[in-house]
Amino acid sequence: MTAVKTDERVQRISLFTKALRRPELGALIGALVIFTVFAVVDTTGQFAQLQGAAGWTKFAAPIGIVSIFVALLMIAGEFDLSSGVMVGSAGLLLGNLISEANMGVWPAILTTLVFAAFVGLANGYLVIKTGLPSFIVTLATFFVLKGMNLAVTKLITGTVRVDGVDTGEGFETARSWFATKIEFGGASFQVSVIWWIGFTIFATWLLTRTTFGNWIFASGGDPNAARNAGVPVARTKITLFVLTSVAAALVGCMTLLELRGMQAGQGIGQEFYYIIAAAVGGTLLTGGAGSAIGASIGAIIMGFAAIGIPYALWDQDWVSTFLGVILFLAVLVNTWLSKQAKGARK
Amino acid sequence: MSAKKSADPILELKGVGKSFGNVVALRDVDIAVFPGQVTCVLGDNGAGKSTLIKILSGVHKASEGEFLISGQKTEFNSPRDAMSKGIATVFQDLATVPLMSVWRNFFLGNEPKKWWKPLGILDTKFAKETAKAELLNMGIDLRDTNQAIGTLSGGERQAVAIARAVYFGANVLILDEPTSALGVRQSGIVLKYILAARERGVAVIFITHNPHHAFLVGDHFYLLNRGRMIASFVREKVQLDELIQAMAGGAELDTLTHEISVIRQD
Numbered sequence: 189m190t191a192v193k194t195d196e197r198v199q200r201i202s203l204f205t206k207a208l209r210r211p212e213l214g215a216l217i218g219a220l221v222i223f224t225v226f227a228v229v230d231t232t233g234q235f236a237q238l239q240g241a242a243g244w245t246k247f248a249a250p251i252g253i254v255s256i257f258v259a260l261l262m263i264a265g266e267f268d269l270s271s272g273v274m275v276g277s278a279g280l281l282l283g284n285l286i287s288e289a290n291m292g293v294w295p296a297i298l299t300t301l302v303f304a305a306f307v308g309l310a311n312g313y314l315v316i317k318t319g320l321p322s323f324i325v326t327l328a329t330f331f332v333l334k335g336m337n338l339a340v341t342k343l344i345t346g347t348v349r350v351d352g353v354d355t356g357e358g359f360e361t362a363r364s365w366f367a368t369k370i371e372f373g374g375a376s377f378q379v380s381v382i383w384w385i386g387f388t389i390f391a392t393w394l395l396t397r398t399t400f401g402n403w404i405f406a407s408g409g410d411p412n413a414a415r416n417a418g419v420p421v422a423r424t425k426i427t428l429f430v431l432t433s434v435a436a437a438l439v440g441c442m443t444l445l446e447l448r449g450m451q452a453g454q455g456i457g458q459e460f461y462y463i464i465a466a467a468v469g470g471t472l473l474t475g476g477a478g479s480a481i482g483a484s485i486g487a488i489i490m491g492f493a494a495i496g497i498p499y500a501l502w503d504q505d506w507v508s509t510f511l512g513v514i515l516f517l518a519v520l521v522n523t524w525l526s527k528q529a530k531g532a533r534k
Numbered sequence: 535m536s537a538k539k540s541a542d543p544i545l546e547l548k549g550v551g552k553s554f555g556n557v558v559a560l561r562d563v564d565i566a567v568f569p570g571q572v573t574c575v576l577g578d579n580g581a582g583k584s585t586l587i588k589i590l591s592g593v594h595k596a597s598e599g600e601f602l603i604s605g606q607k608t609e610f611n612s613p614r615d616a617m618s619k620g621i622a623t624v625f626q627d628l629a630t631v632p633l634m635s636v637w638r639n640f641f642l643g644n645e646p647k648k649w650w651k652p653l654g655i656l657d658t659k660f661a662k663e664t665a666k667a668e669l670l671n672m673g674i675d676l677r678d679t680n681q682a683i684g685t686l687s688g689g690e691r692q693a694v695a696i697a698r699a700v701y702f703g704a705n706v707l708i709l710d711e712p713t714s715a716l717g718v719r720q721s722g723i724v725l726k727y728i729l730a731a732r733e734r735g736v737a738v739i740f741i742t743h744n745p746h747h748a749f750l751v752g753d754h755f756y757l758l759n760r761g762r763m764i765a766s767f768v769r770e771k772v773q774l775d776e777l778i779q780a781m782a783g784g785a786e787l788d789t790l791t792h793e794i795s796v797i798r799q800d
Contacts, residue, residue, distance in 0.1 A: 399645040399654035402634075406642055409631035416625055418614060418643030476633040 211470030212482035214522040218468070218514065219485050219492070226496030235499050238375035244491030249380040250275075250439045251458070252487035255465035256391045257432040259483035262466050263395070264428050265408035265475030266315060266322040270307070270329035271436045271462055275455030277333045278304055278440030280341055283350030283450055286359075293358040297441050301434055307333070308433030312426030322429075334456060341452040351449040359445070366438075367446035380442055384484070387435070391480035404428065408475025461490060464511060468518040489514060542605065544569050544737050545590075545621070545706050550599030552585050559585040560761045563599070566754075567706060572728060572738045574748035576777070577758035583741050586758065587710050590739065591623035592616030622704035624695045626711045632684030636676060639683045640665040640698050668701045669694065674727075689720030693727045700731050707731055708739045713747050725751050745777040 227236040234240045254271055261268055278300050285296035311329055315322045341348060353359065366383075369376040395401040403424040406414035411421050436455075444450050467473060468489060469482025493510050497503075543566035552560040560582045567573045577583045588594040589601070592610030601608050603619055610616045613623070630639045641661050648657040665679045674693050676686075683691055692712045699707050709728065713721040728751050731738055742748050748755060757765040757780050765780045 397656050397658065399647065399656060402638055402642060402645055402656065405634050405638065406631045409633045413631050414642065416613070416623075418617070472633075476631070 211477055211479045211522070212485055213470070214518055214525050215469045215482050215485040215489070218518055218521070219489050222489055222492050222496075222514070226492055226500065229500040229502075230496070231501050232499050235496055238373045240495060240499070242372075242375040242377045243495040244488065245381045245384075246378045246491075247494040248484075248487040248491030249378055249384040250442065251461050251465055251490055252384045252484045253380070253387050253439050254432070254436050254458070255462040255469075255483040255487055256387050256480045257428070257435040258459075258462040259466035259469060259471045259478050259480055260391060260395065260404055261425075261428045261432050262463070262471045262473065263408050263475060263478040264404045264425050265411065266425055266428070267326060267463070268311065268429060268432045269323065269326040269459050270311065270333060271326075271432055272455045272457055272459030273330050273333045273337065274304060274307065274433055274436035275440040275443065275458055276337050276450065276453065277307075277455075278437035279444035279450040279454055280337055280350050280440075280452060282441050282444050283353050284341075284344055286356035287350065287352040288344055291356070293353075293356045293362040293445075296356070297362060300441060301437050304433045304437030304440075305430050308430035309426065311433065312429030315429070316422045316426060330459070337454075338452045348452040349449060350444075350452075353444065354448045363445045366442045378446075380439075383438075383442075384487075388480055388484045395480055400424065400427075405476060408472075408477075410476070461511075464515045465490060467522075468515060470522050473519075486518075543567055543602075544604055545739075546600075546602040546605075547589075547596075548600040548602065550589065550596045550601065552589060552594060552597050558761055560589070560596075563758075563763050565756055565763075567737045567739055568753075569705065569737045570732060570735045571753040572732050572740055572751050573754045573756070574752035575739065575741045575756050575758060576743065576745060576748055578743055580760070581758040582761040583743075583758060584710075585761075587623065587708060587741055590616075590706075590708050591621065620703055620705035621708065622699035622702065622706070623708040624692065624699060624710065624712065626714065630683045630691050630695055633682055635680045636669075636683050636686070636694060637662045637665040637679040640668070640679075640694060640701075644702055664701075669697050671697070687720055687723075688716050689723035692716075692724045696724075696727045696731055700734060700736055704736060706737045706739065708741070710741050711743070712740070713742060713744060721747060745774065749774045749777055 223236075230236065230240075232240075234243075254275070258268060258271055281303060282296050282300045285291040285299060286293055289296075291299070307329065311322070311326055314320070315325045318325070338348065341350060345351075364379075366379065368379045370379055370382070371377075395404060403414070403419045403421070406417070406419050407421045407424045414421050440450075440455065443454065465486030466478065466483045468486035469479060469484070471478025471482060490511060493507050493514070497507055497510065545565075545567040547563055547565045550560065550563045551558065563582075563586065565573070565575070575583060575586060585594065589596050592613045592615050595609065595611075601610075603621075608619065610619075616623070631642065634642070637658075638661075641664075645654070646657040646660050646664070647653075647655055648660070649655055662679050666676065669676055669679075674690060674697065683694065686694070692709075696707065696709070696712075712724050712728075716724065725747060728738055728740060732751075740748065740752065753769050755765075755767040755769075755777060756763055767777065767780075
């Protein structure tokens with residue numbers, strides 16, 4: 189084997205194959221197709237306009253923010269089923285801290301995020317120490333928090349709702365950061381969209397350009413090999429559980445500030461949206477591969493469906509069915525694409 | 535023979551034994567490992583090879599005996615300890631992460647960083663170029679280090695793991711059955727890289743149950759059987775037949791031959 193001689197069995201890698209190797213490609217194609225379909229069946233003439241974009245990004249941003257971190261966690265080989273209910277727990281805690289404990293809004297937000305970090309830490313620590321599947325551990329956390337959300341809220345407020353947060357000190361400034369609207373080209377976009385874009389860029393950088401990102405891939409791809417190479421697998425996974433939990437809590441805070449109150453059942457069921465977004469975006473459910481941009485594209489697809497279906501004057505009850513079909517097709521296509529990219533080896 | 539032959543062993547075991555509870559896995563093992571030489575440890579299943587590797591790589595502590603590095607008595611508390619002393623182990627199937635690219639695998643756990651180090655920003659340009667150059671040095675010519683390592687053949691993956699250990703300054707390279715899961719051609723590739731590492735002055739410990747592979751590259755041969763060192767040879771004074779005979783347990787093989795011939799006679 190010499191430097192100049194190339195192996196005759198290795199085919200030239202075309203730009204096409206290189207594109208196939210991108211985990212988010214399937215989602216991107218899917219997003220374009222779905223966008224086109226909804227743009228065609230649209231009856232309002234707004235779907236493909238900025239007004240439409242403001243609509244679907246409003247739906248997609250809170251899902252996207254969490255699903256990015258759910259995707260990172262899934263790449264590291266773990267699930268967090270408590271991420272949906274955490275949105276509710278965080279919002280309710282923040283609401284009670286402001287309206288019942290008379291805390292300033294900013295310190296209350298900080299306290300809420302610290303609480304979420306501890307829940308994430310507990311998730312991660314229990315998964316690592318017990319060796320139980322994260323599916324079970326976080327499912328337990330999910331139900332513990334779900335019960336607490338209802339019980340504690342009723343205990344404190346006497347109802348299943350937290351209210352009266354807009355009198356809190358610093359409410360308007362906090363709102364201007366987390367829940368205001370931004371006028372752009374005659375349409376008003378949620379500020380959460382900017383957070384979402386920011387997190388997408390940050391997570392992509394983290395995943396592909398840092399040591400930690402390398403450890404994420406390795407922890408999910410083959411934890412034994414990673415440990416043998418000196419990667420702190422336990423620390424990497426626990427950190428991701430914390431990040432996921434904090435991201436969900438941030439969305440909880442945003443939701444509370446926007447709605448000026450929250451129901452005790454908020455967020456429940458959202459965990460599946462996050463996992464769907466990550467899976468549609470090319471993240472392997474077995475870990476080891478995936479992308480943050482992919483998860484964001486997955487979230488946009490959900491936004492398309494949530495806005496496009498009513499705009500087409502179809503029955504909105506079909507949104508979930510639509511997402512189910514998309515999930516199945518996307519994972520099917522992603523699996524096929526990754527086989528193609530690997531040259532069908534194994 | 536060897537370019538950088540040295541008189542002093544870099545690693546030495548003297549009377550090393552290991553027991554787990556009342557099970558004696560290894561007893562009274564003496565090994566000397568020299569830089570720029572390939573030391574083969576041969577043994578059948580259950581001979582104590584795995585235990586020996588684990589003592590050498592710092593996973594287990596020896597129950598008795600002495601562990602010397604460059605003549606100094608040493609004790610390892612963890613594999614990281616062993617690595618910091620320049621002892622690298624390439625485990626059979628646990629060396630690389632299949633879905634990750636070649637360059638990411640090459641630097642896994644030892645990532646090169648740029649700018650402010652604590653931020654942990656990968657120097658991807660350096661990593662890709664270095665991985666390509668280092669692999670080329672070992673005779674592995676890859677056109678694209680971005681490809682997932684799972685797309686390489688088993689032999690090439692072992693070779694990347696070996697090149698990685700050599701690059702990160704391993705003085706002693708322990709290879710755990712690197713050829714056992716490979717075909718003839720692939721095994722040949724790995725054996726070539728073992729010699730390439732040897733030429734760079736690395737002390738290679740080649741653990742195998744295949745006397746043919748050992749004979750092709752080895753300078754010293756140690757035979758383990760039932761937790762004991764039953765024989766040792768140097769390259770100049772041993773024939774392949776002797777090695778196979780000793781490996782199969784000598785007298786045991788004679789008995790087996792006899793028994794089978796009785797059965798076949800009907």
